[in-house]
Amino acid sequence: MVDNQFADMLRQTMSNITEKYAGSTDLDVTLSGVTQAAVRLIPGIDSADILMFSAPDGFESVAATSPLPPRIDAFQQDFHEGPCVDAMDGETLVRCDDLSNDPRWPRFGKSAVAAGVHSVLSFQLYTHGPRRAAMNLFGLKRNAFTMQAEALAAIIATHAATALIAHNKELEFRSALARRDTIGQAKGMIMERFDVDPVRAFELLVRVSQNSNTRVADVAAEVVARGPDHRLHRTSIA
DSSP, rough: OOOOOOHHHHHHHHHHHHHTTTTTTOOOHHHHHHHHHHHHHSSTTOEEEEEEEEEETTEEESSSSSSHHHHHHHHHOOOOOOOHHHHHTSSSSSSSSGGGGGGHHHHHHHHHTTTOOEEEEEEEEEEEETEEEEEEEESTTTTTTOOHHHHHHHHHHHHHHHHHHHHHHHHHHHHHHHHHHHHHHHHHHHHHHHHHHHHHHHHHHHHHHHTTOOHHHHHHHHHHHHOOHHHHHOOOOO
16 A cells, blocks of 8 residues: 555544544444444454443443454353453554464464454454453454554554543443432431531541442442441441
């Protein structure tokens, strides 16, 4: 691919992804658009998906462009080896041009080749505590990806990573708001039940939390669900 052709494809890829999915608030729609764009726009890519991992749920293939990626991902999960596993474990980019002759994943490679996959690109998208994600791009031929194709794939992976990070930040924000609301409800119930001010009510929640080695938010949730007497009946109110 000559430089002018590559530049044109680069602009097309960036424009396509940005115009169609930059404003989407639906993560599934965005990720599906990203993987479909990868197959449509990048030479050598026959199928793609995004592999998610979260404890304790394990692996989940999302936004697959065909039935093949979930099958290949299942091999990685079964054997605990493969390019996507390595990407999730810390490698930013994992590339294999010939799975039949790669010593890194002998069991996975044999199964993937038997299923028809010979080339793989895996991009790390997101690693945050127990949640991780990587984008997998599969080729049915050996040496399926040029360096220009890899560069285009990296751009598309960046869009997927941005969508995932924004989604997880939104979830964390909503979770924080929910915890704050629960603590506020618990404080109100304690204030009414024991005739104390807001500061004292929160101090009581903290005391129970420390004595029971339980998060304040969890103590508050139990107070809301079962009443203040359940957790505070042994705690000095004075």
